[in-house]
Each structure stands twice: as C-alpha cells, then as structure tokens.
Amino acid sequence: MNGLLELRGVHAWYGRAHVLQGVDLSVAPGEIVALLGRNGAGRSTLARAVMGLVERRGRLLWRGRETASLRTFEIARLGVGYVPESRDVFPGMTVEQNLVLGQKAAKAGRWTIADVYRLFPALAQRAGVQAQHLSGGEQQMLALGRTLMGDPALMLVDEPAEGLAPMVVAQLAACLDELRRQGMAILLIEQKLDFALDIADRAYVLGHGAVVFTGTPAALRADASTRREWIEL
Ligand SMILES: Nc1ncnc2c1ncn2[C@@H]1O[C@H](COP(=O)(O)OP(=O)(O)O)[C@@H](O)[C@H]1O
Ligand SMILES: [Mg+2]
Structure with a gap:
C-alpha cells in the first residue's frame, strides 16, 4: 500500500x-x-511513537522517508498533526488566540481561522471566550482546529469522543468526515466502537501492544470473537 504513514515492526x-x-x-x-x-492496549503509545515522544525502534516512514531519528517538532513540520487525549488547549486563552498559536510560525498553512470556524460553527460563536469555559465538545473541536492550523496531511486523534454526549459525538463524526472529503488522512484512536466503525475506511485492533486484527469495519463487525476478546469489556 502507498502509505502516507507506514509503520513496520515498531516497538x-x-x-x-x-x-x-x-x-x-x-x-x-x-x-x-x-x-x-x-x-492499556498501547494505542496512545503508538501515537506517541509516531510523534517521537517515547523511545521507539523499527521503521516509521512518512511519505517513504524514515522519521525515526527526527525530533517531535520536525515530525510535526512534515505534516503530522497530533491531538492528544488531554485535548491540549491553553485554558486561559481565548478560542481565537488558541487557533493563532496553532499556526506554524514560518508559513501560512492551507487552513485559515475562517476555515476552522466554517468547519466548527460552534467555535465561531465562542471566538472570544477563554478555552477553560468551553464545553468538552467545544474543547475537542478547538484542539482539532488548533492542529489544523498547523496544516497537517495526517492527524493522529486520540479518543476525541471520550466523555461527549451522543449528539456531540455525531457532530464530531460529521466534522471528521468533512476533513476526509478535503483529503485529510486520520488515524482515529477510539474506545467507542460504533462511532469509529461508522466513519472508518479500515480498522486495526491492538492487544497487548500488537496488532490482533486488521480489516474493514464490516469485517470487524462480523468478527464477534475478536470484538469479545480484544475490545468489549
Ligand atoms: N508514561 C507511562 N509510563 C509508563 N507506562 C506507561 C505510560 N503510559 C502508558 N503506559 C503503559 O503502557 C501501556 C499502554 O498504554 P497506552 O498506550 O496509554 O494504552 P491505550 O491508549 O491503548 O489505552 C499500558 O500498560 C500503560 O500502563
Ligand atoms: Mg490511550
């Protein structure tokens, strides 16, 4: 496969x-x-390995180029956006200030603040509000928006739906779908199986730090034993 991101034998x-x-x-x-x-399966660790935030070995190819020796900021600059579980936003800064800070200093990206507001209309209405006063869903949208301002070609998004109400999860799914329509690649780390399988093109299941399933969402839905053993509680 012609991967944008390709991991081989990563520890x-x-x-x-x-x-x-x-x-x-x-x-x-x-x-x-x-x-x-x-x-505990190792999903967040995989995202951290791609970003060079943990000690790792193996091949980590970005557009065919080895990134194992690069630092985190260099990997980000190649076009890898990372939205960690913690939804890192600056709590005391406004929505708009957070978005400005997401921009990489050197060059203007494909995404403007206006584009982010078009994608997340709820954020536009909260532009002047400090991030700490946003709802969980709005904070997640801000974290995504801030990463978009860095102009990634791929986003690693770690459990974006965590703690969000079903209606907000549905909005989030629509936003991720729209990003894909615009050509974005997304590695979606999730616990919410239906949310993830409804929008994913392919799925991997990690168990004890190794891939235990790879295939289409339909194949995973049909594979009750994999779900029982490696996903469901
Ligand atoms: N900072 C850390 N220091 C030591 N062990 C960690 C750390 N973060 C995660 N782990 C361990 O690594 C394993 C995988 O964790 P993680 O990647 O966070 O799993 P997941 O995101 O799938 O829930 C777990 O056993 C966890 O306890
Ligand atoms: Mg995790």
Whole structure:
C-alpha cells in the first residue's frame, strides 16, 4: 500500500516497560483508519511513537522517508498533526488566540481561522471566550482546529469522543468526515466502537501492544470473537 504513514515492526518503551511489540500499520492519504483496543492496549503509545515522544525502534516512514531519528517538532513540520487525549488547549486563552498559536510560525498553512470556524460553527460563536469555559465538545473541536492550523496531511486523534454526549459525538463524526472529503488522512484512536466503525475506511485492533486484527469495519463487525476478546469489556 502507498502509505502516507507506514509503520513496520515498531516497538516502544517507557523505561523498561516494553509496550509496542512490533506493530505494522499504514495510513493512506484521505483515509480514516480506526485504531481500537482496550485501555492499556498501547494505542496512545503508538501515537506517541509516531510523534517521537517515547523511545521507539523499527521503521516509521512518512511519505517513504524514515522519521525515526527526527525530533517531535520536525515530525510535526512534515505534516503530522497530533491531538492528544488531554485535548491540549491553553485554558486561559481565548478560542481565537488558541487557533493563532496553532499556526506554524514560518508559513501560512492551507487552513485559515475562517476555515476552522466554517468547519466548527460552534467555535465561531465562542471566538472570544477563554478555552477553560468551553464545553468538552467545544474543547475537542478547538484542539482539532488548533492542529489544523498547523496544516497537517495526517492527524493522529486520540479518543476525541471520550466523555461527549451522543449528539456531540455525531457532530464530531460529521466534522471528521468533512476533513476526509478535503483529503485529510486520520488515524482515529477510539474506545467507542460504533462511532469509529461508522466513519472508518479500515480498522486495526491492538492487544497487548500488537496488532490482533486488521480489516474493514464490516469485517470487524462480523468478527464477534475478536470484538469479545480484544475490545468489549
Ligand atoms: N508514561 C507511562 N509510563 C509508563 N507506562 C506507561 C505510560 N503510559 C502508558 N503506559 C503503559 O503502557 C501501556 C499502554 O498504554 P497506552 O498506550 O496509554 O494504552 P491505550 O491508549 O491503548 O489505552 C499500558 O500498560 C500503560 O500502563
Ligand atoms: Mg490511550
């Protein structure tokens, strides 16, 4: 497969804890790939490995180029956007200030603040509000918007639907779908199976730091034993 991002035999560690155990995974341009698994399976660690935030080994190719020796800011500059679980926004700054800070200093990206407001109309109405006063859904949209301002070709989005009401999750799904329509590749780390499988083109399931399933959402829906063993509680 012609991956935008391609991992081959990737291992990752926290100190002596060996978490990722040889993961192969790829994401093609314009594709939403769901990364599923139970808590502790290693999904967030995989995102951190791609960003160079944990000790890692193996091949981590971006458009065919090895990134294993690059620093986090260099990987981001290549076009990899990261929206961590913690939804990092600056709480004391307004929505608009957060978006401005998401822009990479050197060059104006494809995304303007107006584009972000078009994608997330709720944010436009809250432009002057400090991020700490936003709802969980609005904070998630701001975290996504801030990453978009950095002009990524791929976004690693870690559990965006966590803690959000069903209606907000549906809005989020529509936004991710719209991003894909515009050519964005998304690695969607999730716990909410239906949300992820409804919008993903392909899915991977991680278990104990290794890929235990890869295939289409339909194939995973049909595979009750994989779901029971590796996803459902
Ligand atoms: N900062 C850390 N230091 C040590 N171990 C960690 C750290 N973060 C995560 N782990 C461990 O790595 C494993 C995978 O965690 P994680 O990637 O967060 O899983 P997931 O995102 O799938 O829930 C777990 O066993 C977890 O306890
Ligand atoms: Mg996680």
